Amino acid sequence: MQRSFSIPADLEKKIEAALKKHFTLSLQDSKKLATAIKQLSDFFIENPDGQTPWSQPWAQIAYLAYFLPLNHARTQAVAREATTLGFLTGLDHVIDFGCGFGTASLALEEYFKHFTLVERAKDICSRYSFLPTDKVQWVNKLEKITEPGKTLTVFSYSLTELCELPPWAKKSEALMILEPSTQSDGRELMTLRQKLIDDGFKIWAPCPHQGKCPLLTLSKTDWCHDRIHFAMPPWFEAIEHHLPMKNQTLTMSYLLARRSLVPTPSPQKARTVGDRLKEKGKDRQMVCRGEEREFLAWLHKSGVDQEIPRGVLIDIPEDAPKISNEIRLRRIHGYGSND
Numbered sequence: 001m002q003r004s005f006s007i008p009a010d011l012e013k014k015i016e017a018a019l020k021k022h023f024t025l026s027l028q029d030s031k032k033l034a035t036a037i038k039q040l041s042d043f044f045i046e047n048p049d050g051q052t053p054w055s056q057p058w059a060q061i062a063y064l065a066y067f068l069p070l071n072h073a074r075t076q077a078v079a080r081e082a083t084t085l086g087f088l089t090g091l092d093h094v095i096d097f098g099c100g101f102g103t104a105s106l107a108l109e110e111y112f113k114h115f116t117l118v119e120r121a122k123d124i125c126s127r128y129s130f131l132p133t134d135k136v137q138w139v140n141k142l143e144k145i146t147e148p149g150k151t152l153t154v155f156s157y158s159l160t161e162l163c164e165l166p167p168w169a170k171k172s173e174a175l176m177i178l179e180p181s182t183q184s185d186g187r188e189l190m191t192l193r194q195k196l197i198d199d200g201f202k203i204w205a206p207c208p209h210q211g212k213c214p215l216l217t218l219s220k221t222d223w224c225h226d227r228i229h230f231a232m233p234p235w236f237e238a239i240e241h242h243l244p245m246k247n248q249t250l251t252m253s254y255l256l257a258r259r260s261l262v263p264t265p266s267p268q269k270a271r272t273v274g275d276r277l278k279e280k281g282k283d284r285q286m287v288c289r290g291e292e293r294e295f296l297a298w299l300h301k302s303g304v305d306q307e308i309p310r311g312v313l314i315d316i317p318e319d320a321p322k323i324s325n326e327i328r329l330r331r332i333h334g335y336g337s338n339d
């Protein structure tokens, strides 16, 4: 029941061609690819705030075959949420900060005609530029934006290498931020959310409200993160066979914010921010709709058996009773076993 994303066939072909051209490798060379991936993964674990070692061939190979497809799937999920909410309205230009090989822009290609790819390792990363050349400008740094009112600035796994948002980014009309779903990165993003609100931004997702984040104010350990299903192709499965990391599902923390456009009130009022927890006599699932830390709960004796995906917006009936921090539910239409 989780939202599912995969690697588009045309992107797969481009990755295959790049591996062949630069390294005489193929996506079928699973063992060699896995060795490079493990090396970059170990590097990130040992240097959580370190710069991506782009000059190393193994880092380029690992990004092409593994990190690019995974971050592309994550951005596809956030982009779909953005379009569903109308978040992209009036925007025509993307600035992809710390773009790597342009991962996030590739997932946004169908929505935009102009992309500025900002990458300090531009000379290496632009070798793997998969977007049409007439849509793209590569730069290694940016000091200001020309049309802030029409600009979406994207940080996909690049904020983690910075202390805070660059000043020009705060001027852009829209921000899309994806971060690793670790406790510390997730909580830093929740702190940044409050700073953006204080600065005048409106939060569009994942939070369906502009109040204080209950996971930050009422818990010292929680962090908001989403989960999607990754429908991996056979070649990816073969690589994973040689790796300790498993990617059946992918997690990420994210934020969508706009400076002037206010989210339109939706009849959908709450977002599931946790997985279903099966407990004795009842199921619970963390949900967000305001400043309280709340759970949906349905009793087994009521006969309800439902699988509500994590990360979706749902309607909570106005008359749903609340006991302590539990909103007692019967059935959310569309997710029950007898729908």
Ligand SMILES: C[S@@+](CC[C@H](N)C(=O)[O-])C[C@H]1O[C@@H](n2cnc3c(N)ncnc32)[C@H](O)[C@@H]1O
Pocket: 051, 052, 067, 068, 071, 097, 098, 099, 100, 101, 102, 103, 104, 118, 119, 120, 121, 140, 141, 155, 156, 157, 158, 161, 162
């Ligand atoms: C972990 S990679 C993420 C790449 C890509 N956005 C993705 O989602 O897969 C972070 C990137 O940010 C770039 N970066 C970090 N700080 C930067 C800065 N101050 N200016 C430009 N690029 C930067 C790094 O070189 C690296 O390519």
